[in-house]
Amino acid sequence: MSYIEKNDPRNGKVFRVLDKDGKVVNKSAEPKLKKEDLFKLYEYMILTRVADEKAIKLQRSGRMGTFAQSSGQEAQVGIALAMKKEDWLFPSFREHGAMMLRGMPPELFYMVFMGNEEGNRMPENVNNFTVSVPVGSQALHAVGSAWASKIKKEKDCTVGFFGDGATSEGDFHEAMNFAGVFNVPCVLVCQNNQYAISLPVKNQTATDTIAEKAYAYGFDGVKVDGNDVLGLYVIAREALEKARKGNGPTLIEAFTYRMGPHTSADDPTIYREDKEVKKWKEYDPIERFRKYLLKKKYWNKKYEEKVLKWAEQKVDDAVKKAESTKLGIDDMFKYMYKEMPDELKDQLNYLKSMKTSKGEGE
Amino acid sequence: MVDAINLALKQEMKRDKNVILLGEDVGKEGGVFRVTAGLQKLYGKDRVYDTPLSENGIVGTSIGMAVRGLRPVAEIQFSGFVYPAFQQIVSHASRIRNRSRGRFNCPLVIRMPYSGGIRALEHHSESMESLFMHIPGLKVVIPSNPYDAKGLLTSAIRDDDPVIFMEPKRVYRAIKNEVPEDDYTIPIGKAKVVKEGNNVTIIAYGAMLREAQKAIDAVEKENVSCELIDLRTIKPMDNETIFNSVKKTGRCVIVHEGPRTGGVGAEIIARINDHMLLELEAPVERVTGFDTVFPYFQNENHYLPEEHRIVNAIKKVVEF
Structure with a gap:
């Protein structure tokens, strides 16, 4: 029996490998990951947090626009590690950790929130789709992508991310239904971070869990401790294997907590108590995994310093690259169609002439 | 016109295995207007899909397929039912090339019968093409006769950007003209x-x-x-x-x-x-x-x- 089957959310089950103190509570499920993979998980969680901290500073000093941080949700990288290179990831807008682990250059994260579409130009060899802002809408793309793999008889799977708020959107239900009906190789991941901006999840849905919704669409759902990077890795790997074998989709509910605001424009003190945030801090995914690595004698202060230095350097380089990538007027027009229609050329020429007459050049 | 559109689909599906059809009742039944009649039988159930009744689901999953290299031709049963799919058409299909700076594109055709004059129920007769005309990133094609319908649909399927293809159902069976079996295209964007x-x-x-x-x-x-x-x-x-x-x-x-x-x-x-x-x-x-x-x-x-x-x-x- 698989861990997914064993952990039917309708029986109140929540899957985890590590408890909040980094202790293995599910010995048989502990993945036999190589040391470098464990390091990779840790390092990308740190990188994600360092990247967010830098972004907060940039945003406050006016060098970046409104942005969505993933503080508290860094364990998402466990899902990314379980994916193969040829698999596809369809993110919402809070998955830069998972996207970076799969090869997204960190500067892309900054560019998006610096108002530059170049941040969505994923390298050709990285199978990550662009961020998707309309909540939940990308779930359908993920299912379509998985369906394409099935039609083309390719062996890759698709992972689609969305949040708890998305589960109220029609797109989510349509995606779940199509995934079930066409039995596509898809893993749908709901990052239940307890809030959709201000609305707590208990007001978002009347079901006890989000995972159990999967059964209404004819496939498995599983609730995972979303702050346990190993737990997410194990379940994602299992769900992906299941999908690859043609055994259909899985809904993973990653039960986590958004430590920060919805975006930098949000003030969470209006709608939630400090003591709740403090409580969740004890479940911090990075702290927990650090304790695990310490128990395995993989972690020490020297390693920590090395990782921090690596992450800071990477982030600094990324910010430099992001800030030095500038857009021209043409960039607004030239990607609308494969070939620019005459009417658009006329509009571009008009705008250029206005810039010239205003003395701005282009 | 129904036969001309059917012929275009048939020929493009033969020419390119990435062309697939999906929509409500398009498979076994061949569509409520029989536009896709016989195609599932000819090309199989893994090329022509009867989908659940969900316009937004049809278009949204088609987008996922299109960015992965398929060329889906989605049918919306009547243009008056396309509105749930506006989310996916306006927020994604039309924007993917631009958003991703050309890393991804969306070669998707959304076919839909429009127009009045056939004594139909409410929502089955309207002509809301200007809604689509207002959306940057789309192409909107409306043939007037069978010959054009075949040539324009062939172009639409081969186009690398999303095309809204509106079929005047009033002339579905009313106008007959010679439609060559030959492979021909009519350019999009030319009157x-x-x-x-x-x-x-x-x-x-x-x-x-x-x-x-x-x-x-x-x-x-x-x-x-x-x-x-x-x-x-x-x-x-x-x-x-x-x-x-x-x-x-x-x-x-x-x-x-x-x-x-x-x-x-x-x-x-x-x-x-x-x-x-x-x-x-x-x-x-x-x-x-x-x-x-x-x-x-x-x-x-x-x-x-x-x-x-x-x-x-x-x-x-x-x-x-």
């Missing part, structure tokens, strides 16, 4: 001068071509020489063909069955105003549907532009 003339330019598309033709036949008996333009594509619009004609005639009448306000006619007039105002001998006339809900069919003949209204408009601009 056609159907008939040359000197006194007035008539611009129409889709089901309105036939109504315009009737009106032209009537006024030409009174020696008014009309030039008839079939737009074929409303986005991007072929300024050149419109302008060349209006320059010659100095007079113009636009016919469409969609609501008047913010319609295709308003856009054409704006373009003429931008570039051709001083060439005009008379204000441009529009013969359109009204800013009313498309009526239940007892009243639909009052809503739809017809010969008398078009003749009246032609005379008005000629006698100005």
